Amino acid sequence: MLCIKNGIVVDGINPEPYKADILVDGKEIIEIASEISTVADVTIDAAGKCVLPGFVDAHCHLREPGYEYKEDIGSGTRSAAAGGFTSIACMPNTHPAVDNAALVNFIKMRALEERAAKVYPIAAVTKGLKGEELTEMWELKKAGAVALSDDGKPIMNAGIMRLALQYARGFDMLIISHCEDLQLTGDGVMNEGYMSTVLGVKGITRAAEEVMVARDIILAETLKTPVHIAHVSTRGSVELIRQAKKRGVKVTCETAPHYFSAADEWVDGYDADTKVNPPLRTADDVEAIIEGLKDGTIDIIATDHAPHHRDEKEVEYSLAASGISGFETAFSLAYTHLVEPGVISLHQLVEKMSTRPADILNIDGGRLQVGKTADITVVDPAKEYTVDVSQFHSKGKNSPFHGRTLKGKVVHTIVDGRVVMENEKILV
Numbered sequence: 001m002l003c004i005k006n007g008i009v010v011d012g013i014n015p016e017p018y019k020a021d022i023l024v025d026g027k028e029i030i031e032i033a034s035e036i037s038t039v040a041d042v043t044i045d046a047a048g049k050c051v052l053p054g055f056v057d058a059h060c061h062l063r064e065p066g067y068e069y070k071e072d073i074g075s076g077t078r079s080a081a082a083g084g085f086t087s088i089a090c091m092p093n094t095h096p097a098v099d100n101a102a103l104v105n106f107i108k109m110r111a112l113e114e115r116a117a118k119v120y121p122i123a124a125v126t127k128g129l130k131g132e133e134l135t136e137m138w139e140l141k142k143a144g145a146v147a148l149s150d151d152g153k154p155i156m157n158a159g160i161m162r163l164a165l166q167y168a169r170g171f172d173m174l175i176i177s178h179c180e181d182l183q184l185t186g187d188g189v190m191n192e193g194y195m196s197t198v199l200g201v202k203g204i205t206r207a208a209e210e211v212m213v214a215r216d217i218i219l220a221e222t223l224k225t226p227v228h229i230a231h232v233s234t235r236g237s238v239e240l241i242r243q244a245k246k247r248g249v250k251v252t253c254e255t256a257p258h259y260f261s262a263a264d265e266w267v268d269g270y271d272a273d274t275k276v277n278p279p280l281r282t283a284d285d286v287e288a289i290i291e292g293l294k295d296g297t298i299d300i301i302a303t304d305h306a307p308h309h310r311d312e313k314e315v316e317y318s319l320a321a322s323g324i325s326g327f328e329t330a331f332s333l334a335y336t337h338l339v340e341p342g343v344i345s346l347h348q349l350v351e352k353m354s355t356r357p358a359d360i361l362n363i364d365g366g367r368l369q370v371g372k373t374a375d376i377t378v379v380d381p382a383k384e385y386t387v388d389v390s391q392f393h394s395k396g397k398n399s400p401f402h403g404r405t406l407k408g409k410v411v412h413t414i415v416d417g418r419v420v421m422e423n424e425k426i427l428v
């Protein structure tokens with residue numbers, strides 16, 4: 001048995017935090033009470049810390065199979081555990097792409113070998129992520145895919161997207177849409193605006209994202225199907241989704257920590273670690289993302305953890321790979337930029353990082369409750385530290401937050417009742 005004592009519990013259900021001990025037997029939470037006297041085999045003293053349901057990431061890239069030099073399921077899950085994530089859903093844009101049941105099974109099998117976090121595969125909407133021919137959705141679902149996405153690439157053909165939404169509804173599967181009009185993106189590499197002009201770098205108009213958000217909302221609305229919009233980054237997208245939700249459209253969405261923590265000024269100096277897709281936007285967009293998180297328009301925070309090899313970043317800005325290694329800074333960025341300034345409460349952050357993502361993906365997790373699986377993250381809200389990418393468990397050291405001081409740190413991570421990180425030390 002494992003007992004987590006003296007912590008402030010934010011359980012994903014009660015809006016008010018409370019002081020309690022949590023007793024775990026095997027994989028299960030068996031007691032939550034103000035004082036538990038049962039002698040456990042392992043005791044974690046959480047005095048001064050907050051005890052949360054393990055974070056659930058609805059959007060990450062683990063790079064296996066095919067790009068193990070960037071990340072693999074072992075390094076990726078250890079990185080997730082270090083960031084307090086107990087369940088993660090990985091995108092299918094690997095090599096080969098996860099577009100058939102055998103590959104879904106491969107991911108699941110590899111994840112069972114590496115037990116630092118639970119991995120849920122997201123499978124492709126179209127074969128080879130080509131945007132042309134639908135995958136065998138029912139086979140993918142039976143194999144264990146929790147959602148469908150061509151993430152990394154948009155589904156440019158609206159007819160294919162419409163068909164995909166119709167089929168996916170039949171199998172009760174969620175489609176996660178990477179909203180980007182490639183013709184509008186052109187050869188742009190950062191947000192189009194004042195900064196791209198000053199820096200002499202080709203810009204990407206916000207419209208490249210927003211026209212696709214609008215298209216997918218219209219398709220979901222007319223078909224009455226759900227759709228989930230990935231990595232929302234602009235004021236316009238937030239407003240489109242806000243209005244659609246008011247009309248009752250079944251649209252949900254996510255943003256990533258870098259879209260509320262950094263803006264396009266960060267590109268000054270041409271640090272390729274600031275290159276991400278969609279690009280970092282302006283301070284005004286950051287404000288709109290924060291408003292969207294506050295009023296509930298943006299349902300969840302997902303990492304879009306996108307590790308790359310150093311060689312893919314240490315090149316000219318326009319040639320550099322897009323993405324940020326995000327697991328290990330996600331909570332601290334959210335705590336520093338959202339909870340500490342009082343934008344949202346820690347309970348609301350738990351909803352966005354644990355409860356809602358578990359519900360949207362329809363997977364176990366997201367709440368601390370007797371009888372529930374013991375997926376638990378303990379954080380120290382008072383701890384300030386400086387981000388050092390050399391300490392990342394991820395193979396990807398690509399983070400524009402290197403050297404920044406953040407507040408709030410994950411200290412212990414418990415998956416299925418097993419302590420996988422203790423005092424910031426990964427044990428698996």
Ligand SMILES: [Zn+2]
Nearest residue numbers: 151152178230
């Ligand atoms: Zn994407």
